[in-house]
Amino acid sequence: MSRELYACVHAAELPAQALLRLRPELRAQPVVVLEGPAAQQTVCALNQRARRRGAAPGMARLDAESLPEMKLLRRSPQAETVARSILLECVSQFSPRIEDALPDALWGEAREADQATACAFVLDIQGTERLFGAPEQLAQRLRSCLSAAGFHVSIAVSANFHTARLAAAHRGGIRVIAAGQEAAMLAGLPLTALGRDAASDADLTEILAHWGIRNLGELAALPEAELVTRLGAKARAWSALAQGRATHLFRPIQPALRLEEFCAFETPVAQMDSLLFTAARMIDCLVQRAESRALALAAVTALMQLEDGSSHQRAIRPALPSLDRRFLLKLVQMEIGAHPPQAAVTSLLLQAEPGRSRQMQLGLFAPRMPEPSRLDVTLARLKLIVGEDRVGSPVLEDTHRADSFHMLSLMAERAGAGQRPQNISGQAPEAPERQFHRLCLRRMRPPRPVNVLLRAGRPAAFHDRKQSFKITAAYGPWNSSGCWWSAAAWQIGPEPHGSAAWSSAEWDVLATSPDGSPCVCLLNHDPQRNTWHLEAFYD
Numbered sequence: 001m002s003r004e005l006y007a008c009v010h011a012a013e014l015p016a017q018a019l020l021r022l023r024p025e026l027r028a029q030p031v032v033v034l035e036g037p038a039a040q041q042t043v044c045a046l047n048q049r050a051r052r053r054g055a056a057p058g059m060a061r062l063d064a065e066s067l068p069e070m071k072l073l074r075r076s077p078q079a080e081t082v083a084r085s086i087l088l089e090c091v092s093q094f095s096p097r098i099e100d101a102l103p104d105a106l107w108g109e110a111r112e113a114d115q116a117t118a119c120a121f122v123l124d125i126q127g128t129e130r131l132f133g134a135p136e137q138l139a140q141r142l143r144s145c146l147s148a149a150g151f152h153v154s155i156a157v158s159a160n161f162h163t164a165r166l167a168a169a170h171r172g173g174i175r176v177i178a179a180g181q182e183a184a185m186l187a188g189l190p191l192t193a194l195g196r197d198a199a200s201d202a203d204l205t206e207i208l209a210h211w212g213i214r215n216l217g218e219l220a221a222l223p224e225a226e227l228v229t230r231l232g233a234k235a236r237a238w239s240a241l242a243q244g245r246a247t248h249l250f251r252p253i254q255p256a257l258r259l260e261e262f263c264a265f266e267t268p269v270a271q272m273d274s275l276l277f278t279a280a281r282m283i284d285c286l287v288q289r290a291e292s293r294a295l296a297l298a299a300v301t302a303l304m305q306l307e308d309g310s311s312h313q314r315a316i317r318p319a320l321p322s323l324d325r326r327f328l329l330k331l332v333q334m335e336i337g338a339h340p341p342q343a344a345v346t347s348l349l350l351q352a353e354p355g356r357s358r359q360m361q362l363g364l365f366a367p368r369m370p371e372p373s374r375l376d377v378t379l380a381r382l383k384l385i386v387g388e389d390r391v392g393s394p395v396l397e398d399t400h401r402a403d404s405f406h407m408l409s410l411m412a413e414r415a416g417a418g419q420r421p422q423n424i425s426g427q428a429p430e431a432p433e434r435q436f437h438r439l440c441l442r443r444m445r446p447p448r449p450v451n452v453l454l455r456a457g458r459p460a461a462f463h464d465r466k467q468s469f470k471i472t473a474a475y476g477p478w479n480s481s482g483c484w485w486s487a488a489a490w491q492i493g494p495e496p497h498g499s500a501a502w503s504s505a506e507w508d509v510l511a512t513s514p515d516g517s518p519c520v521c522l523l524n525h526d527p528q529r530n531t532w533h534l535e536a537f538y539d
Contacts, residue, residue: 007157010120010168015045018083021150035075082262097124097252139174161248182244187217216242259352268307268344286352296321298355306343321355327373334380440539447533469511476507
């Protein structure tokens, strides 16, 4: 356990794997991925079934179309970026020390075509035997995890960093290389397996080929002293790589958690059912990834690229973070259904915000509370019926204007420890010994227009179009006004609620109905429009 030990995960044909991981129905078909301008498209990646049909990297589009039952897909860099981050997220479950074996800085013209479409990570697995067992067991579990995420990879385990990297890139399946067997494992690999080193030094490669050296085994058999004398220090580094004893300074990266799933459609999708069918698979992947880290999904944002070049974005935020796939899909369905895109969708990107799922300890005799997910679905359905601005919790605005409030989305929050319970109004309930009998104000929704008879500037009687009331006592007026300082107050025409100047004069009146029964009312006078309304009754 004191020696170094590395495991390399190599995913070949990444452009094809990134497009097929969310489309299992295409995995049984021969598939090639095209890149380049429309008139000069060539094959950049393909699966094994396409390779058996005669397809090869660099093949022109017309040649690929001539092959029987060949499925052609266009390369998606965004899908490859998301797939690479998912692969990195999966391997990070087995070791915190990970190095990118094919960093972006090395993706240049000097690299081989198959390496330019691959993704590889090397894990430092020294000391992980107690967690995952022997290296063979760790490699099997690692491959199973990546297979569940939709990747087909090859894995090599070795005490030498470069041996693991080269074996994973050029040997399929799972390879566990014992100490001292590094040179034997690499012996059959061609010199081009050295990758960018061989491609960047064509002269050295040509000299070795002139000597009859074709693979790493023949290179490792050359005497090192004579090799360095004739070809220099570069040849020594190549010999060390071929013998499996080249040293390496491990440079671990810090992967960040990015819960994203991306899918580019071959043809624009205009039907909601087809869009949600793909979204269901993407949500399943997001939930599985969050669950593997003991997290839940606190919010999901759907970004849709449309056929006309515009984009359409919608987001859902459940009351509590959830891992319920059907519940999250239902919220996405109702949100997109309430705000559908105005054109066909060409690509879909789901971004999730991780959160901690809350656990509630119930009492033995306490009644079971309803699930928060049911509240979310009910609120979403109500919004579809009455509108989003009509569902929520009313919050009073900082103004003296009557009935001035806005709606706040309902969120399931839990009172903190030691926090005093509150009533509906948000205030702490009074102690029983300080409660008094008060009048209850019963508002009229909407206020009822009335005709008021004035005597000496004070209300004497009013009529509500049904019956007349005689006022025996009137208290007021209580004048209030606002928004006279805003620019909207000088505009002509109807203004939205709360933007134009307003004023009101309230009167508390004691009146007598025609049958002689008394009533206490609140009358409101609008001096600007010279209108009267019956606002409320005191019960």
